[in-house]
Amino acid sequence: MPTEMTLRDHAREAVRDEVSKQAWALFARQGFEATTVDQIAEAAGMSRRTFFRYFAGKDELVLDRIVASGRLVADALRDRPADEAAWPALRAAFDQTVSLQEQHEDMSRRLQVMLRDEPALRTTVEARRRLWLELLAPLVAERLPRQHASSGSDLRAAAVTSSAIACLEVAQTTWATHPETSLAALLDEAMGAVNPLQ
Template identity: 55%
Template sequence: MRDEVSAHAWALFAQQGYEATTVEQIAEAAGMSPRTFFRYVASKDELLLERLLEHGPAVADRLAGAAPDLPAWRALRDALDAVVVPQDADAAQVRPLVTMLRDEPAVRAATAERRHRWEQLLAPVLAARLSVPGAAVTADDARVLALAGAALACLDAAQLAWVGRPAERLADLLDAAMGAVSPL
């Protein structure tokens, strides 16, 4: 039921924006009363954050499963395909949502929280990847945090560019963004 409510909410967010979408509209679209909505979900903010966080574990899992000899930056790029491939596959539905995330002030805090939580998921995996015998790297190491933050910034930049370029694939824009940072 919660997944169904979320699907209806995100369809409405894509149509009319986050701020313009009410709990009552989400409940009606899901075929329930607002009271029933609140049995499954605390708020539309919760639905927003939950959806933004959903691919984080998949990205971390892909990073953890990357070949050990693959450089960390390349492994991060490949791991981000857990987000990029589904977004490219459903571009018509996703682009309006990325626009909403960019343009609506009410969702900026959720976007910042997503980045923070994804960094927390990626940091221990990156630390393990960067550790060598006799020189352990911790999740709070500046190099780890810089790599995670830079990769997520590249993803954000690619998504924002992708919104205005319907002929381009998000994967190609992410490659370009990460390629621009890589030589540094």
């Protein structure tokens, strides 16, 4: 049974949200490597020491955002009609993150370039793939047709989910450097090119 958040928990989450907001604005303007913990702390109105009470480092700010967006997609996938096939259900679930990025397109494009180009974030990007795979693959497995193969649905679910995540990443990378394009349209094109379940 989940425990209710206390007033202190809510206050802590509010502070973490504000620090994250300030950090991502700085990352978008000047890049991840060029942004220091001191700059983030100053923008959030706190000391460096206080920053470390809330985050282990600036990498955690990126990972937190990735985990939160993965949970949004997982919740959306869980809410799709039970009889919808896995591939179109994944495409619809990705709308959660696509619409947020398109609403804040200038910042989102810069952040996608940062995730692509900054060597310090390569491990974090790989962590996103693993986290999203862990969140989404079990939900995808429930939507796959039953087979008697010894590999079971886990291997197929991992393959389908990994393919969909790769399509999203390709669409995001292309969108980041092509301002005239729509992320939703690019994702449709990428997923349409693979479309393993149709």
